[in-house]
Amino acid sequence: MAWVNAIIQGVLTGGLYALFACGLSLMFGVMKVVNLAHGDLAVVAGYLAIGVITVTHIPVLWSFIIVVPVMAVLGYVLQRTLIQGALDRGVLTTLIVTFGLSIVIENGLLQFFTANSRAIGTGLPLVSGSFKVGSQIQIGYLLVIIFAVAVVVLLGLQYFLSASKYGRLIRAVADDKEAAQLAGADYRHVFGIAAAIAFATVALAGIFYGMYSQLSPTTGTDTILLFAFAAVVIGGLGSLWGTLLGGVVLGVAQQIGAQINISNEVLAGYIVFLAVLVLRPQGLTSRRTQS
Amino acid sequence: MSEPEGRGAAWTEERGTSDEGRRHVKAPRGERETQTPLLEVRDLVVYHGQLRALNDISLRVFPGEVYAIIGANGAGKSTLLRTIAGLNHPVTGTVLFDGEDVTRLRPEHRATRGIVMVPEGRRLFGSLSVQENLQVGATYARSGPWRIDRVYELFDWMRERRNQQTAQLSGGEQQAVAIGRALVANPRVLLLDELSLGLAPVVVQRIYGMLPQILATGLTVLLVEQDVSQALRVASRVHCLLEGSTTLEGEPGDLTPERVEAAYFGLGGTTAGDGSADGGNGGQPVPSAGHRPADAAPSADGGSEQLWPG
Numbered sequence: 001m002a003w004v005n006a007i008i009q010g011v012l013t014g015g016l017y018a019l020f021a022c023g024l025s026l027m028f029g030v031m032k033v034v035n036l037a038h039g040d041l042a043v044v045a046g047y048l049a050i051g052v053i054t055v056t057h058i059p060v061l062w063s064f065i066i067v068v069p070v071m072a073v074l075g076y077v078l079q080r081t082l083i084q085g086a087l088d089r090g091v092l093t094t095l096i097v098t099f100g101l102s103i104v105i106e107n108g109l110l111q112f113f114t115a116n117s118r119a120i121g122t123g124l125p126l127v128s129g130s131f132k133v134g135s136q137i138q139i140g141y142l143l144v145i146i147f148a149v150a151v152v153v154l155l156g157l158q159y160f161l162s163a164s165k166y167g168r169l170i171r172a173v174a175d176d177k178e179a180a181q182l183a184g185a186d187y188r189h190v191f192g193i194a195a196a197i198a199f200a201t202v203a204l205a206g207i208f209y210g211m212y213s214q215l216s217p218t219t220g221t222d223t224i225l226l227f228a229f230a231a232v233v234i235g236g237l238g239s240l241w242g243t244l245l246g247g248v249v250l251g252v253a254q255q256i257g258a259q260i261n262i263s264n265e266v267l268a269g270y271i272v273f274l275a276v277l278v279l280r281p282q283g284l285t286s287r288r289t290q291s
Numbered sequence: 292m293s294e295p296e297g298r299g300a301a302w303t304e305e306r307g308t309s310d311e312g313r314r315h316v317k318a319p320r321g322e323r324e325t326q327t328p329l330l331e332v333r334d335l336v337v338y339h340g341q342l343r344a345l346n347d348i349s350l351r352v353f354p355g356e357v358y359a360i361i362g363a364n365g366a367g368k369s370t371l372l373r374t375i376a377g378l379n380h381p382v383t384g385t386v387l388f389d390g391e392d393v394t395r396l397r398p399e400h401r402a403t404r405g406i407v408m409v410p411e412g413r414r415l416f417g418s419l420s421v422q423e424n425l426q427v428g429a430t431y432a433r434s435g436p437w438r439i440d441r442v443y444e445l446f447d448w449m450r451e452r453r454n455q456q457t458a459q460l461s462g463g464e465q466q467a468v469a470i471g472r473a474l475v476a477n478p479r480v481l482l483l484d485e486l487s488l489g490l491a492p493v494v495v496q497r498i499y500g501m502l503p504q505i506l507a508t509g510l511t512v513l514l515v516e517q518d519v520s521q522a523l524r525v526a527s528r529v530h531c532l533l534e535g536s537t538t539l540e541g542e543p544g545d546l547t548p549e550r551v552e553a554a555y556f557g558l559g560g561t562t563a564g565d566g567s568a569d570g571g572n573g574g575q576p577v578p579s580a581g582h583r584p585a586d587a588a589p590s591a592d593g594g595s596e597q598l599w600p601g
Binding site: 165168169171172174175176178179180181182183184185186187 | 376377378397398399402403407408410414415416417418419423424426427428430431432472473476
C-alpha cells in the first residue's frame with residue numbers, strides 16, 4: 001500500500017513539474033531559447049505573491065489574478081528587449097544572457113528578501129487539508145488542485161495553439177520565421193506573446209510551489225529549473241503533453257526513490273532522467289506525434 | 292511564339308539610365324512610358340560576406356507586367372528577389388514601391404504594403420495543415436479579391452485536402468499552397484522565386500498555366516526563373532543577370548535567341564557580332580566577355596538545351 005501511495009503522490013507532484021516545464025518547453029520550441037532563468041522567474045512570482053498578500057491583505061487566491069498577468073507582461077517585455085537582443089546575436093548568446101539574468105535575479109532576491117526561505121500560507125482548509133483513501137493513502141487537496149490546474153493549463157495551451165490566430169502564428173513562426181515574415185507577421189511580436197504565455201505558466205507554478213513547499217532565493221536554480229529540465233527531457237522537447245508525462249515520470253521516480261530511502265528522492269529522479277537521455281534521447285513522446 | 296501586334300517594331304527611343312553612361316537599358320515602349328513603375332530598384336548593391344552578389348542592379352516593373360529575371364545558378368537572381376522582399380539588405384541602392392522608399396522596411400511591413408514573395412523551396416509551415424498555411428498568409432492580408440475560398444477554386448484539389456499536413460503533398464502541390472499562401476495576402480506585386488525548382492516539367496507547365504488567372508485579378512508579377520524558355524513564354528519583360536550584373540533587358544519579342552544565350556552564359560564573342568547586327572538598339576554588352584568558358588554553364592541546364600521557346 002505504501003508503494004501505491006508513493007505512485008499516487010508522484011503522479012500528483014508530476015502536475016506541478018509539468019507546470020514548471022511547459023513554459024520552458026514552449027520557449028525552446030518556439031524561439032529556441034533555453035531560458036536558464038526559468039526557475040528564478042518562478043521564485044520571483046512566488047515572492048511577488050508574498051509581497052502582494054503582505055501589503056494588500058487580499059485573499060491568497062487573488063494574488064494569482066495580479067501576479068500572473070504581471071509576469072506575462074514582464075515576459076513580453078523581456079523577450080522583446082533582452083532575449084530578442086541576445087537572439088539577434090545567435091542562439092548560444094541567449095544561454096549566456098539568461099544565465100546572467102538568473103544570477104541577477106537570485107542575488108537581487110538575496111539582497112531584498114534575505115536567504116530565509118518563505119512559504120505562501122494559504123490559511124484555507126481546502127488547500128492545506130487532505131483526505132484519506134483507505135488507511136495508508138493520504139492525499140493533499142493542494143496537490144490535487146495543482147494537478148488539475150496543470151491539466152487545464154495544458155488543455156488550454158493546446159487549444160490556444162491549435163485553434164487561435166496567435167496560436168497558429170506561434171506554430172508558423174516556430175517552423176520558419178522568415179516565411180512568416182513574408183506573410184506579414186512580425187515574428188518578434190509573436191515571440192513576445194509566446195514568452196508572455198511561458199512566463200504566465202511559470203508564475204502559476206511558482207506561486208503553487210510557494211504554497212506546496214518553501215521558496216528561497218536559490219530554489220529557482222537548485223530545484224525548479226533542474227526539475228523542469230528533467231521533465232522536459234524525459235517527456236520530449238517541444239511536446240506539450242510530453243511535459244506532463246515527463247513531470248509524472250519524474251514525480252513517480254522521486255517518490256519511489258524516497259520510499260526506498262528518503263535520501264534517494266532526488267537521486268532517483270535524475271537516474272530516470274539519465275536513463276531516458278541514454279536510451280531514448282528524443283524523449284518518451286517524440287515530437288512527430290504532436291499535432 | 293505568339294507576339295502582340297507591334298512587337299518587333301524598333302524602340303521608339305534609346306535612353307541610358309540616368310546616372311550611368313556605361314549601361315544602356317532599352318527605353319520603355321510608349322505604353323510603359325506613360326505609367327509610373329509599381330516597383331523600382333535603383334543601383335542595388337548587395338554583398339554576401341565578401342562576395343558582391345549584386346552589382347548596381349536597376350529595374351522598373353510596371354503595373355500588370357510579368358517581369359522575369361533569368362540567369363544561371365549563382366547569378367544573383369534570388370538575392371535580388373530577397374532584397375526586394377526585405378530579407379537581404381543592400382549596401383547601397385534603393386527599392387521604391389509605388390513611389391515610396393521601402394529600402395529600410397522590414398519584410399513583414401513590405402508584405403502588408405503589397406510586396407509578397409513565394410520563397411525558393413516553397414518554405415511552407417511544416418507542422419501546419421494546408422488550410423492553416425493559407426490562414427497564416429491571410430492573417431495580415433490587405434483587402435482585395437483573394438480569399439482562401441478563391442484559392443480553393445484556383446486549385447480545385449486543395450479544398451478536400453485542406454486538413455492534410457503539407458509534408459504529405461507532392462512538390463507541385465506544395466508549390467501551389469505556397470502560391471496560395473502569398474495570394475491570400477492580396478499582394479500588389481507577387482514575387483515568385485524559382486517556381487520550377489525540383490518540379491517535373493508537366494507540373495511546372497500546370498503551375499505557370501495558372502498565371503493568367505492570377506494576373507486577371509490585377510496583380511503584377513516579378514519572377515525569377517532558371518528555365519529560360521519558361522520565363523520567355525510567360526514574361527512581358529526579361530532581365531538577364533550574370534554574376535550579379537545586368538547583361539540584358541528587354542521584351543522577349545525583341546530578343547534573338549543568340550543574344551539571350553550570350554547574356555545568359557556570358558559568351559562575349561557571339562554577342563559582339565550579334566549586337567552590332569542589331570543596330571545597337573540597346574543590347575547590353577557582356578562584361579565578362581571572353582573570360583567565361585562555355586562549360587561554366589550550370590549542368591542543370593545541359594549544354595545542348597534549346598533556350599529559345601518554340
